Each structure stands twice: as structure tokens, then as C-alpha cells.
Amino acid sequence: xxxxxxxxxxxxxxxxxxxxxxxxxxxxxxxxxxxxxxxxxxxxxxxxxxxxxxxxxxxxxxxxxxxxxxxxxxxxxxxxxxxxxxxxxxxxxxxxxxxxxxxxxxxxxxxxxxx
Amino acid sequence: xxxxxxxxxxxxxxxxxxxxxxxxxxxxxxxxxxxxxxxxxxxxxxxxxxxxxxxxxxxxxxxxxxxxxxxxxxxxxxxxxxxxxxxxxxxxxxxxxxxxxxxxxxxxxxxxxx
Numbered sequence: 001x002x003x004x005x006x007x008x009x010x011x012x013x014x015x016x017x018x019x020x021x022x023x024x025x026x027x028x029x030x031x032x033x034x035x036x037x038x039x040x041x042x043x044x045x046x047x048x049x050x051x052x053x054x055x056x057x058x059x060x061x062x063x064x065x066x067x068x069x070x071x072x073x074x075x076x077x078x079x080x081x082x083x084x085x086x087x088x089x090x091x092x093x094x095x096x097x098x099x100x101x102x103x104x105x106x107x108x109x110x111x112x113x114x115x
Numbered sequence: 116x117x118x119x120x121x122x123x124x125x126x127x128x129x130x131x132x133x134x135x136x137x138x139x140x141x142x143x144x145x146x147x148x149x150x151x152x153x154x155x156x157x158x159x160x161x162x163x164x165x166x167x168x169x170x171x172x173x174x175x176x177x178x179x180x181x182x183x184x185x186x187x188x189x190x191x192x193x194x195x196x197x198x199x200x201x202x203x204x205x206x207x208x209x210x211x212x213x214x215x216x217x218x219x220x221x222x223x224x225x226x227x228x229x
Contacts (some may be wrong), residue, residue: 009155010215043119043205043220044158051215064196090157094214101146103218105158 002027004093006106014114015083021076021109023091033074034103035065035090044090050074061085086113118142119221121206127227134193136224138206145211147189148218149173150180152203164189165211196228 007022015017032051036044048059055067065076074091091106122137140147146165150158150173160173162181171183178200182190189208193200203225207218 004157006157034217036218036220041222043222044207044218045220046217049215049217053123054182096214098214101163101165102160102173103214107155 001093002031002093002102002104004091004104004106006089006091006109008109009107010110010112012112013081015082016035018079019077019081019085021091021110021111023070023074023076023106025074025093025104027072027093027095030096031093032094032096033065033067034094035059035063035074035076036090036092036105038088038090038108040087047076047089055076081111081113083113083115085111088112118207119219121204121224123224123229124222126224128193128196128228129229130197132193132196132228134194134196134226134228136191136204136206136226138174138189138191138208138221139187140189140206140208140219141187142208142219143186144208144219145186146208146209146216147183148207149179149189149191150205150207151175152205152223157215158205161191196226198228200226201228202226 003026034049035047050067058064094103119140148163149161164183180192206221209216
């Protein structure tokens with residue numbers, strides 16, 4: 001069965017520093033990959049997703065993630081974080097064979113940006 | 116914008132009570148989902164529905180049931196609440212086109228069972 005591992009449960013970082021949130025998934029077959037963000041007291045919302053094509057995908061607020069098939073990774077990065085990026089981030093994988101009904105989410109990484 | 120609303124943000128119930136959690140989406144999405152979110156465990160799928168009156172078990176359906184009588188509404192029912200069902204419950208919806216579709220989430224209901 002597919003699984004998703006987020007290697008860090010919490011990541012504290014100073015404002016304007018770079019950050020990387022790590023995500024590995026278990027299957028080497030074709031999958032779709034997502035990063036969702038959950039701000040305090042809100043539901044999850046999509047940050048970015050990889051479906052096919054260029055292995056580097058970007059969000060509108062400066063995050064990017066790179067799909068690495070050989071390492072089955074989809075790490076999320078931002079070169080300079082803001083206080084407002086403080087949130088919990090979830091990596092997720094969806095197998096085309098399940099029709100999208102069994103998206104598997106990682107345990108989440110809490111990003112805490114300090115002034 | 117897609118809007119997914121959940122009937123309550125916070126609920127406190129007693130052991131043995133029957134609990135209803137309601138979810139409504141306004142974008143005519145075919146798929147709807149119920150997850151529970153627990154610290155360190157991420158989101159776990161309880162049930163999903165791909166059409167009116169259709170439902171499928173997710174990974175942790177025990178102790179829960181669901182109802183989808185209208186396309187926009189998906190209800191989660193705890194037949195007899197227990198303390199181990201204290202959790203955050205998230206509803207989501209998506210288009211029917213499959214695995215590449217984004218899921219849109221409600222704000223969540225934090226349930227405390229005493």
C-alpha cells in the first residue's frame with residue numbers, strides 16, 4: 001500500500017531564512033503528488049501539485065517542490081520565509097488507479113517562522 | 116471559489132450520544148470525503164462518496180456511518196460516540212475526474228467526547 005513520510009514533524013526557522021520540508025512516498029509507479037497547507041483554525045488548502053511534465057512546480061506565494069522519481073521524493077522549499085508562512089504542511093500522494101478516492105496524506109510538518 | 120462548510124466548529128458530546136456532522140459544498144462536486152485529523156497521524160479517510168446515495172469505506176470506518184441524500188450534502192454519523200472519537204473532523208469535496216483533482220476542505224469540526 002502507498003505511504004507518505006514527512007521526515008520532520010516540526011521545523012522552526014527564522015524569518016527570511018530558507019526552508020525545506022521533506023516528503024518521501026513509497027511507490028515508484030506513476031503517482032500524483034500534492035502539498036496542502038493548513039493555517040491555524042482553518043481547513044487544508046492546496047499549495048501546489050505535480051501531475052506530469054516539468055519536475056519543478058511552483059506556487060503563487062513563492063514555494064516550490066521538485067518531483068524526484070528515483071528517490072521517490074517531493075520536497076517543498078522556499079528561499080525566504082515570512083511570518084505568515086507559519087502553518088502545518090501536508091504532503092499527499094494519489095494513485096491514478098484508485099480514481100482519486102484514496103489520497104494518502106503524510107503526518108504533517110509544522111513550520112514555525114520566528115521573527 | 117469553492118466553498119465547503121461544516122455545521123459546527125466545535126462540539127462537545129457525551130459518551131453514547133448519537134452525533135451528526137454536516138458538510139455542504141457549493142460547487143457541484145461529485146466526490147465528497149470525511150477525514151479525521153489527529154496529531155502525528157495526519158489525515159485518515161473515514162468514508163467517501165462519489166454520487167448521491169453512494170458511499171465507500173475508507174481506512175477507518177469503524178464506529179461511523181455516512182449519508183448522502185443530496186449532491187451538495189454529506190453527513191457523518193457517530194452512532195454511539197466514544198472518547199476515542201475525540202478528534203478534528205474534516206470534510207472535503209472534489210470533481211469526479213480522478214486522482215489528479217484537488218480536494219477542497221471545510222474548516223473542520225473539533226469534537227470532544229466526554
